[in-house]
Amino acid sequence: MRMIVLTATLAxxxxxxxxxxxxxxxxxxxxxxxxxxxxxTGWDGDPKLWSVADGAITGDTGKGIRRNSFLIxxxxxxxxxxxxxxxxxxxxxxxxxxxxxxxxxxxxAGYQADIDAGNRYTGILYEERGRAFxxxxxxxxxxxxxxKRKVVAKVGEPAKIKAAIKPEQWHExxxxxxxxxxxxxxxxxVTVDVTDADPRRRRAGVLALQLHAGKxxxxxxxxxxxxxxxxxxxxxxxxxxxxxxxxxxxxxx
Numbered sequence: 461m462r463m464i465v466l467t468a469t470l471a472x473x474x475x476x477x478x479x480x481x482x483x484x485x486x487x488x489x490x491x492x493x494x495x496x497x498x499x500x501t502g503w504d505g506d507p508k509l510w511s512v513a514d515g516a517i518t519g520d521t522g523k524g525i526r527r528n529s530f531l532i533x534x535x536x537x538x539x540x541x542x543x544x545x546x547x548x549x550x551x552x553x554x555x556x557x558x559x560x561x562x563x564x565x566x567x568x569a570g571y572q573a574d575i576d577a578g579n580r581y582t583g584i585l586y587e588e589r590g591r592a593f594x595x596x597x598x599x600x601x602x603x604x605x606x607x608k609r610k611v612v613a614k615v616g617e618p619a620k621i622k623a624a625i626k627p628e629q630w631h632e633x634x635x636x637x638x639x640x641x642x643x644x645x646x647x648x649x650v651t652v653d654v655t656d657a658d659p660r661r662r663r664a665g666v667l668a669l670q671l672h673a674g675k676x677x678x679x680x681x682x683x684x685x686x687x688x689x690x691x692x693x694x695x696x697x698x699x700x701x702x703x704x705x706x707x708x709x710x711x712x713x
Contacts, residue, residue, distance in 0.1 A: 491544070491685040494533055494667075505531030506566050509671055516682040519671040521552070528588070530557060530568045530668040539664040540689040543635045545681050550628050551577050552677020557588060557668035558635060568668045573635050573644050575679070579622040583644060583651030588670075591660070595652035597621055603656045615650045624649065630682075639692035 494502065497515050510519050510531045519531065538558055545556070553576040560570030569589035574581040585595040595601040598621060600613040625631055625646060634645040640661070642654045669681055 490687040491542075492687070494535065494684040494686055495682065497682070500531070502533060502535055503531050504534050504566075505529065505669075514680070516548075516680040517669065517684075518678065518680050519554070519669065520678045521671050521676050524675045524677075525671065525673055527567070527673050529566045529671045531671075532562060532566065532568065533667040537664045538637075538667050538686070538688075540638045540691050541636075542687045542689060543667070543685070544632065545684040546630050546632050547575060548628065548630045548680045549575055549577050550678040552674060552679070553577070553581065553670075553672035554677070554679040555586065555588075555670040555672075556633060556635065557666070557670060558637060559662040559665040560588070560668055561662065562666050562668075563589075568666060568670075570662050570665050571637075571642070572670065573633060575633070577627060577677070579625050579627075582625055583621060583646050585642060585644060585652050585654050591658070594656070595654045597651050600653040601655070603654065603658045603661075605657050605659065607658045607660065615653050621646070621649050621651055636689075638689050641692070 495517055496502075497512075499512055500510060500517065503510075503517070505519075506529050509521060509525070509529055510517065512518060517531065541558075543556070543558065547554075553574075555572040555574045557568045557570055557572050560568040562568055570587065571594075572586045572588050574584045574586050576582055583597045584593065585601075586592065587594055591607075594603065594609065596618070598614055598616045598618040599611050600615050601609055602612050603609050631647050636643045636645075640656050642652075642656065644651045667686070669679070671677065671679065
């Protein structure tokens with residue numbers, strides 16, 4: 461009986477899209493910390509670029525790097541989740557990669573919640589090595605099964621959102637991804653709201669932090685917490701109307 465209960469519990473966790481690995485226990489609110497505040501245990505990146513300073517994960521490119529380089533969380537893949545962290549950037553461009561594909565040599569492809577020192581891109585949803593810009597700040601976007609992107613509403617005024625994100629200060633970034641629906645928030649402000657029904661979208665993958673190619677830059681992250689969410693309920697498909705003569709049409713693949 462005990463084996464049956466344990467098996468059922470494990471199945472429930474996996475069905476909820478919980479990442480594998482990492483700490484065995486979680487706080488009552490369901491979030492677990494991904495960073496111990498001391499070293500890069502549980503993370504993998506170029507040691508020449510990533511370290512821990514001032515109690516924060518710190519990426520520093522010095523005079524610059526030729527290609528994007530990522531610090532990858534090794535605790536498993538993320539599917540449906542809420543991620544909360546704080547960041548501070550000095551110069552350059554960065555981002556938080558999720559549901560990504562690990563390409564090796566600290567390269568990652570996939571969704572990215574963007575960050576940059578000038579707030580030109582901070583708060584947008586981008587796809588690294590993929591479809592590029594998916595939603596810009598202030599946009600509510602629907603991407604159809606045909607891959608076409610449509611802005612259907614506003615979630616805020618871009619100028620006001622950008623003006624509230626002060627340079628070289630700590631800000632809170634929140635990513636909620638549940639099925640096709642992705643919402644990004646900075647300091648409580650919704651920056652984008654995206655429904656992505658494109659068959660090319662990634663449903664699961666790695667979590668990673670970016671250092672961007674180009675001139676020297678520095679980015680710090682701390683208070684990184686992750687919570688697995690239950691997958692969205694799938695509405696039952698409506699029964700097709702019978703054809704004349706009573707025959708039921710087949711289902712298209």
